[in-house]
Amino acid sequence: MHIVQAGYSGQVPGWIIEGTADYVRDAYGLNNTAAGWSIPTGWVYGAHYLFG
Numbered sequence: 001m002h003i004v005q006a007g008y009s010g011q012v013p014g015w016i017i018e019g020t021a022d023y024v025r026d027a028y029g030l031n032n033t034a035a036g037w038s039i040p041t042g043w044v045y046g047a048h049y050l051f052g
Contacts, residue, residue: 026032026039 022039025037029037032038
């Protein structure tokens, strides 16, 4: 997904590009478990991207 990111300059919000990349990695990533990577599950009141 990040390979085409530069092609969207100014046309698509960054969160769409990053969110799509995260979704694809979660769905098709080869070493997610070994790397300890996953999309967080659930929603917590007051959660903010700066708190991660």
